[in-house]
Amino acid sequence: MKAIIIGAGIGGLTTAIALQQRGIAFEIYEAAPELKTVGAGIWLGCNAMNVYEKLGLAAALKERSVLLETVFIKDTSGNTLQLVNNLEIKQLYGNATHAIHRGTLQQILVAAVRTPIQLGKKCIRIEGGTVYFEDGSTAQGDLIIGADGIRSVVREQCVTKAQYRYSGQTCWRATVNMDLPAAEQHNSGEMWSKKGGIRASASQLGDHQVYFWMTKAIPAGSRYTPADAYTLIQQELQAFPKELQEVMQRIDPEQLIHGDLYDFKPIAQWYKDEVVLIGDAAHATTPNLGQGASQAIEDAYILAAYLSKETDINAAFQKYQAKRIKHAQSVVSMSYTLGRITSLKNGIGSRLRNYLIKHTPNWIARRQFHLLYDVNLNVE
Ligand SMILES: Cc1cc2nc3c(=O)[nH]c(=O)nc-3n(C[C@H](O)[C@H](O)[C@H](O)COP(=O)(O)OP(=O)(O)OC[C@H]3O[C@@H](n4cnc5c(N)ncnc54)[C@H](O)[C@@H]3O)c2cc1C
Known part of the structure; x- marks a missing residue:
């Protein structure tokens, strides 16, 4: 064969x-x-x-x-909306997210x-x-x-x-040669804006590199020059914690990878x-x-x-x-x-969403991880 x-x-x-x-x-x-x-x-x-x-x-x-020992979702004020203990996942399912x-x-x-x-x-x-x-x-x-x-x-x-299907979101990504502060290297996640449909993240990779991404809810096909994209990201991140802005400031605009997010x-x-x-x-x-x-x-x-x-x-x-x-x-x-x-994008809707995520019972998140990670790789 x-x-x-x-x-x-x-x-x-x-x-x-x-x-x-x-x-x-x-x-x-x-x-x-x-x-x-x-x-x-x-x-x-x-x-x-x-x-x-x-x-x-x-x-x-x-x-x-x-x-990644813990993975979080936070709002832009730093309030934790969801926290996943990956060490527990590792114990349960054998590995954790890398x-x-x-x-x-x-x-x-x-x-x-x-x-x-x-x-x-x-x-x-x-x-x-x-x-x-x-x-x-x-x-x-x-x-x-x-x-x-x-x-x-x-x-x-x-x-x-x-x-x-267009997801409604466009995404910019980049990597930067740097290390996050030691306390943040194994604890990573994403931050959600309180309005405007923005999400952003910076996470430590191996080899002294940091991975940055930001998504924005806009119509498909919007085009930006690297310089315009950089300015837009800078503006959108003003409400985000300064640690994230510091990573962003080290990005070379020419290295930004931009794409609309689709599935089918x-x-x-x-x-x-x-x-x-x-x-x-x-x-x-x-x-x-x-x-x-x-x-x-x-x-x-x-x-x-x-x-x-x-x-x-x-x-x-x-x-x-x-x-x-x-x-x-x-x-x-x-x-x-x-x-x-x-x-x-709407402020009230975003705050309500953040509230609901924060108060989602732990068992629902656990059920989701079970579905993703409890995979039987044997074939009959
Ligand atoms: C912004 C973003 C972030 C993501 N983050 C994650 C993440 O953190 N974790 C995760 O698990 N997934 C993530 N994904 C999804 C992940 O990137 C894809 O699911 C994965 O790359 C799919 O792999 P693939 O090999 O099926 O397809 P692809 O990676 O698309 O590879 C297809 C390959 O086929 C080649 N090819 C295409 N057409 C032809 C042709 N006609 N003839 C010959 N070769 C061809 C291409 O050049 C390419 O090398 C992310 C995706 C996006 C867009």
Whole structure:
């Protein structure tokens, strides 16, 4: 059996490593001409770290990331609205959230893939097990894994069309070479404005870097020059604590990564014939729960496990989808709803939301963590 993986993002690379561990042959193709170690930070949830334990990568990731002992939501006056004790989560589920630079994560994953990653290979068409690339070359396999992200060509051509949804929020991200004060390095989270639909965060990553992001509720497609974006962020953060403003002031405007936040309505089918989808191609989610990559990582592990267990590829796809789809879709829905709640611009609505979050019983938050982290990685 030979698999063709389309896309060498977090999902595609993790799939390659999982297939490799199971002794399944694969080739991996990526549209980008080179794998640059760019991007901002990312939080890898307890569930992602549990998969990487099984793939033998957790130690390397822990060495280059920061374990978040507590994760908070605060308002701009510093009042805690929600506090999660990650050490308790670690005790219950085996790991906790780690914050890492995307470039570092990519380096660790790429180093673990023993098959060369074919770069500059943009998939434009698939027909009967043959993948056609923009440069005129082709690849053939017994199965094709679409790990080509939210705007997946593989999904749109071979499986189903997605209906994209704008979350109502745009996002700016950046990393800064610095360390937060020691007391804040392992205690991180986000702050919500009391009006205007602004959220912002600064969290320590490994390798002496800090990850900054800010979201704002505005119509899709709003364009800003780096200088205008910088000025806007500065203005919006005036009501936020000075520690956050200090991180912001160290950002190089040219390094700001800007994007509107989209997902798509859950799709009912993740495979067709010899083609199967994983990660954002199957279930892109808004980043409100910090779970998109973690879900892709779970997909990768489970798909490889079924491919190694089942002799019939379609039976493997069917079991993979049956095990994953409901769970991933509930993450997408929770994240989408949270995004709508946090987009509230109106002052009264925002304060009421903050009040309700602050008074949400602990058991509700615990139930959510149980859903996210109590993942059975065994396949029957
Ligand atoms: C602002 C923001 C913050 C986020 N924060 C977090 C977080 O903290 N934690 C978390 O778990 N998730 C987070 N996510 C989500 C996470 O980034 C994604 O869920 C994750 O990257 C999905 O991985 P993927 O491999 O499925 O897709 P992608 O990362 O999109 O990778 C797809 C790859 O396929 C390649 N490709 C695309 N088209 C083709 C083609 N036609 N042919 C060949 N190759 C192709 C692309 O170049 C890319 O390398 C965040 C997302 C955003 C937008």
